[in-house]
Every structure is written in C-alpha cells, then in structure tokens.
Amino acid sequence: MKGAVERDREFTEFVVRQRASLVRVATLLLGNDRAQAEDVVQTALTRLYLRWPRLRSDSVEAYARRCVVNAVTDDRRSLFRRRERVSDQLPEVAAVDAQYRDGAPLMALLAKLPKRMRAAVVLRCVEGLSTAEAAAAMGCSEGNVKSQTARGLERLREMYPKHAHDFV
Structure with a gap:
C-alpha cells in the first residue's frame, strides 16, 4: 500500500x-x-x-x-x-482567452446548445474522445452520446450555415 x-x-x-x-x-x-x-x-x-x-x-x-x-x-x-447578486461595483469584464479568440463564433454557438448536447459535442469533437470515453464522462450510454453528438452538430450547422462544412 x-x-x-x-x-x-x-x-x-x-x-x-x-x-x-x-x-x-x-x-x-x-x-x-x-x-x-x-x-x-x-x-x-x-x-x-x-x-x-x-x-x-x-x-x-x-x-x-x-x-x-x-x-x-x-x-x-x-x-x-x-x-441575483447585488453589487455597487460594475463587474470586471472577463478577458477572452487567447486560445478561444479565433473560435469566438463557435463558443457562442456551443453556448446555445442544451448542456447534454454541448457536453457530447465538446467531448467527442473538440476533445477527440471515443464514444465510450465520452459516455463514461457523461454517465450515459454510448447510444446517447452518438445521438446527442449528431443532434448537436446538426443544430450547429443550422445556426451557422456558412460554416456547416466545419462541423464534421
């Protein structure tokens, strides 16, 4: 031990x-x-x-x-x-992380997806995890990951048609 x-x-x-x-x-x-x-x-x-x-x-x-x-x-x-959090000070504006600056439109689109769909797309397409690894991370079946990923990518294509080819 x-x-x-x-x-x-x-x-x-x-x-x-x-x-x-x-x-x-x-x-x-x-x-x-x-x-x-x-x-x-x-x-x-x-x-x-x-x-x-x-x-x-x-x-x-x-x-x-x-x-x-x-x-x-x-x-x-x-x-x-x-x-609601009340404050007499204006909030600080978060600086956009340099690694996401070029991906700002994608970030805005990902934010519009429901949380489970976003998780599936991020884990599968951005992080490159296998279906089984994404399913383990999300605590669901592989079939659920596949369907959430497919639906998420389809929604991204609908929201951002001029870049539909970017969403594999």
Whole structure:
C-alpha cells in the first residue's frame, strides 16, 4: 500500500499534466466562462483527490473528466448561481482567452446548445474522445452520446450555415 506522500506526489503530477485539459473542457461546457471553469475544475480536483487512493491508474483520466462534467452540472443546479447578486461595483469584464479568440463564433454557438448536447459535442469533437470515453464522462450510454453528438452538430450547422462544412 502506498504512503500518503507517494499518493500526494502522484496526484500532483497528474494535476500538472491534466489540469489545462480539464479547464479547457470545463470552459467549453460553460460557454467560455473561464473563471467559472477554473472554479469547477478546482471542485472536480477536490473530489478526485478524495477518491485518489481507490482509483486504478488506467481510469484516472476518465474519472477526472467525469468529475468535471458532474461539477459543471452541479454548479448549474446550485441555488447560489441562480440568485441575483447585488453589487455597487460594475463587474470586471472577463478577458477572452487567447486560445478561444479565433473560435469566438463557435463558443457562442456551443453556448446555445442544451448542456447534454454541448457536453457530447465538446467531448467527442473538440476533445477527440471515443464514444465510450465520452459516455463514461457523461454517465450515459454510448447510444446517447452518438445521438446527442449528431443532434448537436446538426443544430450547429443550422445556426451557422456558412460554416456547416466545419462541423464534421
């Protein structure tokens, strides 16, 4: 059995390797809200850390993606997020992440898709996961992933017809 120091080292190495990818997925799922994506990934990594000793090394990445998808869903259900927040200060305007600047129209379109459809399109088409990996991350069947992806791509083609060829 591994000691706590060894487990912490392995977890830290995993986070260093995978955090950027997890933030990218969360950002896409949240409609380009980078700050919220950072919060969601932190929540997901906390959950992952608590389960770390019981995870198999071959399933850690899939479990981490599942944690992110679940954290996005939980965040949207949160009463705190639905309440109006009053402030006497104007909100700061979030800077658009350089990696998404050219994809701004795509980000706006993804934000218009329902959350499950957006998750399927992001995981399959942007992240390049297999149907089985996306199904594991979303907690649904492979058939559901296939249908959500197909419907999502069709909606994107309808919303942005001049770039329909971009949506594989």
